[in-house]
Amino acid sequence: MSDAPPARRGPYAKTAERRNGIIETATAVFSEHGYRGGSLRQIAKQLDLSLTTLMHHFPTKAALLSAVLEQEDAxxxxxxxxxxxxxxxxxxxxxxxxxxxxxxxxxxxxxxxxxxxxxxxxxxxxxxxxxxxxxxxxxxxxxxxxxxxxxxxxxxxxxxxxxxxxxxxxxxxxxxxxxxxxxxxxxxxxxxxxxxxxxx
Missing domain, CATH: 1.10.357.10 (Tetracycline Repressor, domain 2)
Structure with a gap:
């Protein structure tokens, strides 16, 4: 058994995880309220994030919608x-x-x-x-x-x-x-x- 310390998760892994969480929550919000009815503020609140933090990853609601749709196609x-x-x-x-x-x-x-x-x-x-x-x-x-x-x-x-x-x-x-x-x-x-x- 190795005594080497476990590898640390880098910032890229955390960023990808956060982006995926935002996309998943956006999917749920858009499912319930539609794109017009859902808001970035609602999505941020459900994730316990500030709106500024969410918008660091997705500057606009259209950008977030694009990511949700691209994930579906992928x-x-x-x-x-x-x-x-x-x-x-x-x-x-x-x-x-x-x-x-x-x-x-x-x-x-x-x-x-x-x-x-x-x-x-x-x-x-x-x-x-x-x-x-x-x-x-x-x-x-x-x-x-x-x-x-x-x-x-x-x-x-x-x-x-x-x-x-x-x-x-x-x-x-x-x-x-x-x-x-x-x-x-x-x-x-x-x-x-x-x-x-x-x-x-």
Whole structure:
């Protein structure tokens, strides 16, 4: 057993930990009050921080919202790789199932997305760019699975990808509102739209 003293945690680790705590609390506040209704002061109070300390990490509420949304997107950066390996339908269902443990984040995303439909909202450009990127990516993955013999349906892949995204968001709202089983609902939607080939 070594007698060496334990390594000290440096300022970078503490800074990263504090930033993560702020993002987590902001997610909860935005989930409850929306982006418009939530405030940096509320978030600082919940963390027992001064507003000045919070603003050292995130100078504006828009900067904090950007960090929250970026964290959400970062959770699924490997989705295209998993989809090509395991199939589009199983990969989507895996995310829906994982989201059962991320209710606050899903609620925040749903509220902020609805607010961001207003052209003047700080996240409006992010929302438009995200839809364009996700729909294009999903269309490519649907075409990939068709070529691989995993999907038997036809129709415009871009249109179908848009319907998957739209249906998914609606299913999440139903789940948040009345606990409708999102996995079962999403499975039915994907099977109806894309016609997965059994055993493929």
């Amino acid at each position: 959770a699924d950066t490997d989705f295209p790789v998993r989809s090509r390996r395991d199939g589009f339908v199983p990969s989507v269902l895996a995310i829906v199932e994982r989201n059962l443990q991320r209710r606050e984040l899903v609620r925040m995303f749903s509220i902020v997305s609805a607010e961001a439909t207003h052209p003047g909202h700080e996240a409006h450009d992010w929302l438009r760019a995200r839809y364009a990127a996700v729909v294009t990516e999903y269309a490519d993955l649907i075409e990939h699975d068709r070529r691989a013999g995993r999907l038997a349906g036809d129709g415009d892949a871009l249109v179908l990808a848009g319907l998957v995204v739209t249906g998914w968001e609606g299913i999440q709202i139903r789940w948040l509102a009345d606990d409708t089983d999102p996995v079962a609902a999403m499975r039915t939607l994907l099977e109806t739209l894309l016609h997965p080939v059994a055993g493929a």
